[in-house]
Amino acid sequence: MKFAKACLIALGLLAAPLPAYAEDGYAHYMAGDRSLPTPGWRAPGLLLSGGGDWDVEAFRWFVARAGHGHIVVLRASQKGELGEAFMKEIGGVASVETFVFSQRKAAYDPRILAALERADGVFIAGGDQSRYVRFWQATPLSRLIDRLARDRPIGGTSAGLAIMGWWGYGAFxxxxxxxxxxxxxxxxxxxxxxxxxxxxxxxxxxxxxxxxxxxxxxxxxxxxxxxxxxxxxxxxxxxxxxxxxxxxxxxxxxxxxxxxxxxxxxxxxxxxxxxxxxxxxxxxxxxxxxxxxxxxxxxxxxxxxxxxxxxxxxxxxxxxxxxxxxxxxx
Incomplete structure (x- = not known):
């Protein structure tokens, strides 16, 4: 089993942990191959998901709006398992890069901002939206998401959906x-x-x-x-x-x-x-x-x-x- 999992990681089919940068307030995971070109054209759009199990066709719509290219997942709990879900259950993506925030200062980190700049789509995972508000509101990261929404898809589920309106429940x-x-x-x-x-x-x-x-x-x-x-x-x-x-x-x-x-x-x-x-x-x-x-x-x-x-x-x-x-x- 360990050998099989290692082979899958080597093939980019599982979200492999990268250097955690714990001192910088986040962990980092990668699934797929970030060096691949984006196969299609990306287009703006929103995926508003209510939580629970994903509707596969809706998430494939999101991937298609991202040109079947590179997705960045943002979250503040758990690990890189959504990268695996995008790669194996939805399919049709070149890579999924996941950033798991533990401190507000990560929203200013140039490595995360650069990853968002090159992303073809951005997905905000579920969890605790109060952490998103505390870590992201009025930061370079939130302002960048606003700008990226002009020409590429932004998605969210559960807590991620809860902060996609101009108004939302902070859950403090x-x-x-x-x-x-x-x-x-x-x-x-x-x-x-x-x-x-x-x-x-x-x-x-x-x-x-x-x-x-x-x-x-x-x-x-x-x-x-x-x-x-x-x-x-x-x-x-x-x-x-x-x-x-x-x-x-x-x-x-x-x-x-x-x-x-x-x-x-x-x-x-x-x-x-x-x-x-x-x-x-x-x-x-x-x-x-x-x-x-x-x-x-x-x-x-x-x-x-x-x-x-x-x-x-x-x-x-x-x-x-x-x-x-x-x-x-x-």
């Missing part, structure tokens, strides 16, 4: 806040919203959340929106993504869902500000439009319009209790 507590907790006190200290961590194209009005329905996150997303709208961000909407579901967005802002049956994207559009969003008090919020993005739907991030929605309805929160969430048709 020990555990992620639940929907009942957020609805009970939408302006409380546990509702740690983050503004303008990244500035990705057409995501200015979007507040993202992942693992959506399986973790019952509709209530907390509505609470997040009540919080940011109370602060003056009157046009922000929510985009929740179910596990295993991915929204792929082309360079013009036109999106479609790639997902197993029974999983969706959830567009959450409140009508104005909450009737009551006060520190220490339960949320009151009427007129929250919810639209399901399904496999047949088309979502325009420019206009926030969904064509051929999977379902739609209007929910409300009264005294911290959420009712009226539309259900997908059987």
């Amino acid at each position: 507590g020990d555990d992620g806040i639940t929907s009942p907790e957020a609805l009970d006190n939408p302006m409380g200290p546990g509702v740690t919203v983050v503004n303008r961590f990244l500035h990705l194209p057409r995501m200015r009005r979007i507040f993202t959340d992942s693992h959506f329905m399986i973790r019952a996150r509709m209530g907390r997303l509505i609470a997040f929106l009540a919080n940011v709208r109370a602060r003056g961000a009157k046009d922000v909407v929510g985009l929740g993504m179910d596990e295993r579901a991915s929204l792929v967005v082309d360079g013009a802002g036109h999106a479609r869902l790639m997902a197993p049956a029974g999983t969706y994207g959830w567009l959450v559009q409140p009508a104005g500000r909450a009737q009551r969003a006060v520190l220490g008090e339960k949320l009151d919020y009427a007129g929250v439009k919810i639209t399901g993005i399904g496999a047949e739907s088309r979502f325009d991030l420019n206009t926030l319009q969904v064509s051929y929605p999977a379902f739609s309805g209007v929910a409300q929160v009264r005294g911290g209790v959420l009712t009226g969430v539309p259900a997908p048709l059987p």
